[in-house]
Amino acid sequence: MQASHDFTSGSKKNLLKKDLESSDVFSIFYHNIFEYPLTFSELAKWTSKNPPDISAKVGYKNGYYFVDGSAGLIYKRAIRHRFSQKKIKIAEKAAKFLSLIPAIKMIGLSGSVAMDNAERGSDIDLIIITKKGSLWTTRMIVYMMLNLLGYRLRIPRNLKQKDRLCLNIWLDESDLKWGNRERNLYTAHEILQIIPLINKKHTFESFLIENIWALDYWPNAVDKKRIIKINTSYTKLRNLNLIEQIAYKIQYFYMKDKITREVINPTRAIFHPNNLSKDILGKLAIDKQ
16 A cells, blocks of 8 residues: 655654554544544554555645645644534533432543534533443433533434533443444444543443453554453442333333334443444445445
């Protein structure tokens, strides 16, 4: 694979003296799909393992790598940084309130905001991990609490989602691992880009351990020191079995007619308002031909 560089004045000092590896070119191409040019440190972090063969010319300007002809994304990234920082503050404030709920073990920022790449109209994706046997009860409490506090929540099929909280991934601490059929390049990236806002008793580290397969795609994406064995002991809340069952049945009854590609069961609720996995993998398949 031949990778070319678009040199600008003063940029040569910051470049590697050797040509980019095929894994670097692929990573630049992959992130370019999301209109996200990479710095040198980000390129090192998001180096892919055994990437598909992608033919792309690479440009470099002002400290960023991008697919040749996409230099305008540098300015777009700066704008999205401003939008993302505002949304992160909203998420941090909400997470601080929600951390008061004993059953919540972790709250993480995900999606475009976690990558500092949100558009003005983007919502704010959150992943929430709960104590064993309390997911659906906790979910009801969270929604009531956020509504009482005046937070704007994502409205299904509404085009205006700016700064709304989208609680699209709920996991019971006993069911953190993604199944084999769900494992791919895109899902791995989504998992590894999560930023923990609330992390009780190393729950985020437990989540990473359960999904260590993601490092087969992006081996440098997280600090290896975080991938350590955690002694996991579940403290199931007492007298919650019946309440949890009722909470699950009530919410499932409300959602059952609307379920399409969502994953809904007693230990997880995963909603995909915009599931990009197939689109992104399809884009990669087309461009490597």
